[in-house]
Amino acid sequence: MRAFAPFTREILKIDTHAHFFPTIGKEEAESFMFAKPPWLNINGDDSAMMMDGDTEYRLVQSPLWDPVDRLKEMDDNEIDVQIISPTPLLFSYTSDPKNVARWSARINDFGAASCEANPQRLYSLCQVPLQDIDQARVEVSRSMAAGHVGVHLGTHVNGRNFDDPEMIRFLHYCATEGIPVLIHPWDMMAPERMPKYMLQWLVGMPAETHLSILSLILSGAFERLPTDLKVCFAHGGGSFAMLLGRLDNAWHRHELVRQDCPRPPSEYVERFSVDSAVFDDKTLRFLLDVMGDTRVMMGSDYPFPLGEIHPGEMIKNSELIDDATKQTVLCDNAANFFGITND
Amino acid sequence: MRAFAPFTREILKIDTHAHFFPTIGKEEAESFMFAKPPWLNINGDDSAMMMDGDTEYRLVQSPLWDPVDRLKEMDDNEIDVQIISPTPLLFSYTSDPKNVARWSARINDFGAASCEANPQRLYSLCQVPLQDIDQARVEVSRSMAAGHVGVHLGTHVNGRNFDDPEMIRFLHYCATEGIPVLIHPWDMMAPERMPKYMLQWLVGMPAETHLSILSLILSGAFERLPTDLKVCFAHGGGSFAMLLGRLDNAWHRHELVRQDCPRPPSEYVERFSVDSAVFDDKTLRFLLDVMGDTRVMMGSDYPFPLGEIHPGEMIKNSELIDDATKQTVLCDNAANFFGITND
Numbered sequence: 247m248r249a250f251a252p253f254t255r256e257i258l259k260i261d262t263h264a265h266f267f268p269t270i271g272k273e274e275a276e277s278f279m280f281a282k283p284p285w286l287n288i289n290g291d292d293s294a295m296m297m298d299g300d301t302e303y304r305l306v307q308s309p310l311w312d313p314v315d316r317l318k319e320m321d322d323n324e325i326d327v328q329i330i331s332p333t334p335l336l337f338s339y340t341s342d343p344k345n346v347a348r349w350s351a352r353i354n355d356f357g358a359a360s361c362e363a364n365p366q367r368l369y370s371l372c373q374v375p376l377q378d379i380d381q382a383r384v385e386v387s388r389s390m391a392a393g394h395v396g397v398h399l400g401t402h403v404n405g406r407n408f409d410d411p412e413m414i415r416f417l418h419y420c421a422t423e424g425i426p427v428l429i430h431p432w433d434m435m436a437p438e439r440m441p442k443y444m445l446q447w448l449v450g451m452p453a454e455t456h457l458s459i460l461s462l463i464l465s466g467a468f469e470r471l472p473t474d475l476k477v478c479f480a481h482g483g484g485s486f487a488m489l490l491g492r493l494d495n496a497w498h499r500h501e502l503v504r505q506d507c508p509r510p511p512s513e514y515v516e517r518f519s520v521d522s523a524v525f526d527d528k529t530l531r532f533l534l535d536v537m538g539d540t541r542v543m544m545g546s547d548y549p550f551p552l553g554e555i556h557p558g559e560m561i562k563n564s565e566l567i568d569d570a571t572k573q574t575v576l577c578d579n580a581a582n583f584f585g586i587t588n589d
Numbered sequence: 590m591r592a593f594a595p596f597t598r599e600i601l602k603i604d605t606h607a608h609f610f611p612t613i614g615k616e617e618a619e620s621f622m623f624a625k626p627p628w629l630n631i632n633g634d635d636s637a638m639m640m641d642g643d644t645e646y647r648l649v650q651s652p653l654w655d656p657v658d659r660l661k662e663m664d665d666n667e668i669d670v671q672i673i674s675p676t677p678l679l680f681s682y683t684s685d686p687k688n689v690a691r692w693s694a695r696i697n698d699f700g701a702a703s704c705e706a707n708p709q710r711l712y713s714l715c716q717v718p719l720q721d722i723d724q725a726r727v728e729v730s731r732s733m734a735a736g737h738v739g740v741h742l743g744t745h746v747n748g749r750n751f752d753d754p755e756m757i758r759f760l761h762y763c764a765t766e767g768i769p770v771l772i773h774p775w776d777m778m779a780p781e782r783m784p785k786y787m788l789q790w791l792v793g794m795p796a797e798t799h800l801s802i803l804s805l806i807l808s809g810a811f812e813r814l815p816t817d818l819k820v821c822f823a824h825g826g827g828s829f830a831m832l833l834g835r836l837d838n839a840w841h842r843h844e845l846v847r848q849d850c851p852r853p854p855s856e857y858v859e860r861f862s863v864d865s866a867v868f869d870d871k872t873l874r875f876l877l878d879v880m881g882d883t884r885v886m887m888g889s890d891y892p893f894p895l896g897e898i899h900p901g902e903m904i905k906n907s908e909l910i911d912d913a914t915k916q917t918v919l920c921d922n923a924a925n926f927f928g929i930t931n932d
Contacts, residue, residue: 402782405782409785435778440800443808443845443849444843448835449803450796453778453828457782461788465785488825488875489791489831490872492824492867492869492895494868496790496894498898499894499895500787500895502787503786507786524831524835525837525838526833526835526837526838529831532871535871552843553842
């Protein structure tokens, strides 16, 4: 595992779920030969339009691509450390893997360079061409050697869930290489059912995350993967915690559910972490009760519109969580997970 | 509202989520001209195969169609009253509405006749051809006059969610006629993503229910519907409670979320109920905290394999719920919702 520079001040809050988007314009994006390349259309006023090919995707502000502006907002929000990860729109799992390997390298180099603005406060996760595990292994190792602290994966690759042998092979590689994994929903199921009101983000995303966790559990993948694999799911694990009772009951009652999974699903909760991005104090309390205090890490989804307005405030102001747990969730769990120390 | 016969004994447990399937064989099912008619292939040993056209769907036992055997199991489980509803496979929303109107009448008459085995302990919900609201109104009124105590609807009709004006028109009719509505997931989204491990039931169903609740809230339908509409969602409302924080945060932060919904989504929680079928004590406690004690009603999903093994036991044995709340959830809320009295 890479050695980290010591912190120059006490860590108070580590935000494990924060995104970046590189300053890639239309012309450069098109050079990678994707059907719909994502790119950034920067305006003159510190805003930009995230583009999905020719489609306007989301209006964003400069901290998304400018680490100096990002650090200023971190100061305002009293966030000490951010783990920055590529915006999921960048994953490009549907395109030719050779091109996506080059594309991922470009994005990852941008992420690593961004952290140089303050290496004690900014750490980056890389992305990989997960549609080709051999190339994904090359890029994740190249990126880790270049200073990344983990890898950021989508919840599925072109409809293949995390029971897919190739995706398990990649997780196995991450485990043996000591590479932490953050899994984030993207390319949400059944978009035709969710045309309005951001329902793809409100219903589709938590269902995607739930599906990816259950695919790992019910396929027996956790039985085969090394126990020291570090894997964390975004948005509090989506719908998982609420539905674990339903899952355990189904496992006990139906052979189809337990056919590849030798133990009750709740026994695998100790094998993964989730972030705290649930935006409600009662829900966070419930999440901690289900996952355990050491498996929830502060994550805000900064700087996107469905993220926490003031990252870390919900935990800091919680009336249902004691101070020791606040310290654990705001800092210690993430420091352990990503191997960040302030010694 | 229909007057109910007085109970001959004290009500202790009302199970609001219990299914029946009529004894319709292949030949009769085919006479309704559906592409894949559901029917029951009864064996000689008190078991049967639920059929979906020519496909074996699920092995079931005689209490599903025989009310005498049902009442025996209710005795064993100490369930005083069941609200029985058609198995969702029977909805048939994709077929010609005229045929489905006849089909629904056949099913509903079977449900009403089943209740005659003990009218103090068995009450039925009807189904309707929800793809044609005029015919749905006729059938629901005919069924209510014949003794049903409410209507059982799927979470969507051929991909149209509960923000669809026609579906809202039907709910409006139910409100003005005083007809309680139970909404149950069916025909789950993205089946191609969930081919194994009953993932359609474990991920798809709670996502369907979540989507139907959010469609009602975010479309502003609750603003237009009468406040005395009685509507309940199955399986504890699916993923809804866990994701209400995410929903409220999104409503505050994004115009796309609040465009048709004038108040924060959590303010609409008082407009609907959920059943208690979450199969875990912590989860039920959380559900009560989110929904409020008067909006959770005992439901077991009897007699299906993903239901509660001993209906009502989880609530009865809960260490996180006080006795007054147990009485409310096991009995009083359902009695109020369905207009069942023991005076």
